[in-house]
Amino acid sequence: xxxxxxxxxxxxxxxxxxxxxxxMGIASVAVHSTADADAMHVRMAxxxxxxxxxxxxDSYLNPAAIISACEITxxxxxxxxxxxxxxxxxxxxxxxxxxxxxxxxxxxxxxVMGDKITAKDTxxxxxxxxxxxxxxxxxxxxxxxxxxRDFGYPVIIKATAGGGGRGMKVANSEAEMERAFQxxxxxxxxxxxxxxxxxxxxxxRPRHIxxxxxxxxxxxxxxxxxxxxxxxxxxxxxxxxxxxxxxxEEERARIGAVCAKAVGDLKYSGAGTIEFLYxxxxxxxxxxxxxxQVEHPVxxxxxxxDLVREQIRVAEGYTLSxxxxxxxxNGHAIEVRINAxxxxxxxxxxxxxxxxxxxxxxxxxxxSALYQGYSIPPYYDSLxxxxxxxxxxxxxxxxxLNRALGELIVxxxxxxxxxxxxxxxxxxxLTGDYNIHWLEKWLAKDPFSAA
Ligand code: ADP
Numbered sequence: 001x002x003x004x005x006x007x008x009x010x011x012x013x014x015x016x017x018x019x020x021x022x023x024m025g026i027a028s029v030a031v032h033s034t035a036d037a038d039a040m041h042v043r044m045a046x047x048x049x050x051x052x053x054x055x056x057x058d059s060y061l062n063p064a065a066i067i068s069a070c071e072i073t074x075x076x077x078x079x080x081x082x083x084x085x086x087x088x089x090x091x092x093x094x095x096x097x098x099x100x101x102x103x104x105x106x107x108x109x110x111x112v113m114g115d116k117i118t119a120k121d122t123x124x125x126x127x128x129x130x131x132x133x134x135x136x137x138x139x140x141x142x143x144x145x146x147x148x149r150d151f152g153y154p155v156i157i158k159a160t161a162g163g164g165g166r167g168m169k170v171a172n173s174e175a176e177m178e179r180a181f182q183x184x185x186x187x188x189x190x191x192x193x194x195x196x197x198x199x200x201x202x203x204x205r206p207r208h209i210x211x212x213x214x215x216x217x218x219x220x221x222x223x224x225x226x227x228x229x230x231x232x233x234x235x236x237x238x239x240x241x242x243x244x245x246x247x248x249e250e251e252r253a254r255i256g257a258v259c260a261k262a263v264g265d266l267k268y269s270g271a272g273t274i275e276f277l278y279x280x281x282x283x284x285x286x287x288x289x290x291x292x293q294v295e296h297p298v299x300x301x302x303x304x305x306d307l308v309r310e311q312i313r314v315a316e317g318y319t320l321s322x323x324x325x326x327x328x329x330n331g332h333a334i335e336v337r338i339n340a341x342x343x344x345x346x347x348x349x350x351x352x353x354x355x356x357x358x359x360x361x362x363x364x365x366x367x368s369a370l371y372q373g374y375s376i377p378p379y380y381d382s383l384x385x386x387x388x389x390x391x392x393x394x395x396x397x398x399x400x401l402n403r404a405l406g407e408l409i410v411x412x413x414x415x416x417x418x419x420x421x422x423x424x425x426x427x428x429x430l431t432g433d434y435n436i437h438w439l440e441k442w443l444a445k446d447p448f449s450a451a
Contacts, residue, residue: 001316002026002077005103007045008066009081012367012386013292014041017079020308029073031066033059035377040369047073054379060084063091067098077101077315079308083381086291087114087163103315105270105290106217113288117160117198123274123285126262131277131284133200141181145174147199154202157181159188159195165235166191170202203284205435206277208232209244211259212299214307216314217269222324223256224299231423231439233346238416238439239423240295241334242302245394245432247278255283260324270311271296277436294337294386297365301333301390332394334401338368338385340376342414344448349414350378359407363390363400366408376413384415398430422447
């Protein structure tokens with residue numbers, strides 16, 4: 001058993017982990033940059049330690065500072081949250097070399113899934129259906145054009161080491177290939193220092209369906225159904241729900257079993273998400289995230305499990321506390337991401353919170369590190385809260401979301417709250433009839449101009 005866990009993150013996810021620790025009787029250590037000295041995670045943890053200046057490269061992304069913080073405070077394990085160090089295999093190796101435990105999968109599993117080509121090859125071998133595409137990396141534009149001719153346009157050029165939608169470009173015809181190819185490469189080089197790209201058939205109207213999986217590292221694994229995260233802007237999710245409105249029980253059981261088996265065969269340890277595009281009843285693997293996802297609370301709501309607690313238990317060496325047969329879906333959950341951004345341009349909007357009131361009541365969960373008087377620093381991600389609602393069915397969840405959004409007050413900065421008020425007026429959102437391109441097309445119609 002761990003006595004003390006260090007959380008190598010900030011914001012709502014740091015609070016999420018501190019809460020799990022507290023319920024398990026484990027002491028928590030918050031780390032923070034100088035810009036975050038007044039942040040909520042610092043106040044809520046049992047202990048805190050400053051690990052560097054505002055820039056995340058020098059603080060939340062600084063392995064030596066994080067590991068030193070563990071040694072100084074006597075923390076035995078590190079929970080990485082999402083983002084920052086959560087999918088950094090070198091960091092995991094360093095943590096282990098220092099005799100500490102990383103709460104997450106092995107460095108090897110992170111490495112395999114972090115390289116999207118290796119990830120696809122591995123999944124294909126394990127019987128997981130994949131998007132048709134190039135066999136491995138594509139060296140130059142000529143090779144890319146040849147693949148375009150073979151598969152037919154449109155195609156998408158993706159960075160092998162990509163993430164967060166970076167290094168992804170669509171080519172609709174051979175004429176567009178040169179530019180798309182070079183841009184994808186340059187973006188990837190700038191973001192992650194690696195310019196290898198690969199090609200996939202560009203699906204025209206898929207939904208984004210992802211399967212939550214959990215392994216204990218000993219070959220036991222389960223799935224916790226799917227989340228539909230099709231409402232996206234610039235490949236970034238804004239509205240997520242579980243179960244998926246268009247996934248039948250049979251489909252869930254079928255793809256869930258394939259995913260759980262793959263994770264078991266890999267002897268994968270901890271939480272993971274296998275992401276698919278779903279079109280015409282077929283699933284196509286795109287990538288695996290080897291960490292807790294931002295949208296994990298919708299899965300927690302419908303299954304009634306604490307995924308962070310389970311991550312900690314598995315890292316302690318216990319087997320999973322539930323088997324597949326213990327997991328049953330109860331109702332429907334929706335999460336919306338509240339960002340400090342100005343609609344309709346989504347430009348970041350840091351600043352001081354003059355008033356904050358979180359919604360409550362039956363079936364409402366607000367995960368946020370905001371408080372009245374807090375100043376959102378300009379250095380980090382613009383996510384300031386996640387509003388999660390749970391109802392007996394999708395309609396009840398939607399009414400509850402509407403009601404909870406009405407109670408939520410965030411004054412002092414612009415937020416994406418108006419986006420969700422507007423989305424809840426749309427028939428397609430109410431009926432769940434959308435694909436990954438719906439939101440961009442809707443935004444292109446300038447829905448906020450009349451307001
Ligand atoms: P990242 O790691 O940068 O998030 P992903 O591979 O997970 O990249 O893809 C992110 C999003 O990009 C998907 O949810 C989807 O909206 C879009 N996308 C990725 N691959 C394809 C494809 N082959 N066809 C159509 N859209 C795609």
